[in-house]
Amino acid sequence: MRDKVYLGLVHYPVYNKKSEVVCTSVTNFDIHDISRTCKTYDVKGYHIIVPLDAQKQLTERILGYWKEGFGADHNKDREEAFTTTYATESIEKAMEEIEKVEGKRPKIITTSAKIYPNSISYENLSKEIFEDDDVYLLLFGTGWGLTEEIMEQSTHILEPIRGKARYNHLSVRSAVSIILDRLLGEN
Numbered sequence: 674m675r676d677k678v679y680l681g682l683v684h685y686p687v688y689n690k691k692s693e694v695v696c697t698s699v700t701n702f703d704i705h706d707i708s709r710t711c712k713t714y715d716v717k718g719y720h721i722i723v724p725l726d727a728q729k730q731l732t733e734r735i736l737g738y739w740k741e742g743f744g745a746d747h748n749k750d751r752e753e754a755f756t757t758t759y760a761t762e763s764i765e766k767a768m769e770e771i772e773k774v775e776g777k778r779p780k781i782i783t784t785s786a787k788i789y790p791n792s793i794s795y796e797n798l799s800k801e802i803f804e805d806d807d808v809y810l811l812l813f814g815t816g817w818g819l820t821e822e823i824m825e826q827s828t829h830i831l832e833p834i835r836g837k838a839r840y841n842h843l844s845v846r847s848a849v850s851i852i853l854d855r856l857l858g859e860n
Contacts, residue, residue: 675857677808679779680716681767682707682845684723686823687816697815699728704735706846708754714853718774719758720767732760764812764823771808779810780828783819784852786841793829795855802856811852813845 682703685696699721711719723729739755761767764781772778782798793801802809812819812827824830834843834851843851 675715675803676717677775677779677806678716678802678857679718679720679767679771679808679810680707680711680849680853681720681722681761681764681810681812682849683764683812683814683819683823684721684728684816685725685763686820687814688818688820690817692817694820695816696723696725696728699723699732701735703815703846704732704758705751705754707849708758709751710846710850710853711757712754714857716853716857717757718771720761720770721758722761722764722767724762729760729762736760768810771810775808777808779808781810781812781823781826782829782831783812783824783827784814784831784848785818785824786833788832789824789830791827791829792832794832795852798829798831799856811856813849815845 684699686694687697689695689697704721708719721732723732736755736758739751759770761770768778768781801807812823814823831852833841834848835841
């Protein structure tokens with residue numbers, strides 16, 4: 674069912690451009706824009722996955738401002754968008770929190786600019802989401818993408834987003850919007 678879809682923006686473990694495993698920085702744009710997109714497509718929860726205390730605290734401070742602080746009174750639309758956004762220290766912790774709510778562990782769906790043996794089309798995953806009763810956690814990588822270890826834990830890997838040009842390096846905010854629309858949009 675559509676009401677059992679969660680999203681995770683992974684800041685660790687991801688690759689940098691040298692293929693080293695790193696923790697990337699949280700950006701204010703990703704917090705705001707992806708929260709708004711998740712609320713628009715009725716995603717049940719958006720986990721910003723970052724293990725570094727300083728970055729987790731910064732994320733929680735930004736969320737608090739819009740959920741409970743001046744921002745909540747000033748901009749009710751933004752407050753509403755953040756009601757299901759959380760700072761979480763790991764993918765495993767996000768999965769545990771989802772399992773507490775749903776009563777079962779989510780299937781992990783990852784995204785990549787590459788094709789894998791367990792790649793799935795948007796059409797087929799959308800049909801699966803709408804027809805079964807499983808819980809889904811869509812993971813998006815920052816930096817230069819999710820590590821191979823995370824990819825190997827995936828039930829499915831979504832096929833790449835392809836434009837008409839050879840250039841293929843969308844911002845994660847853009848990729849989230851396109852993918853959520855393809856999976857959960859009206860059509």
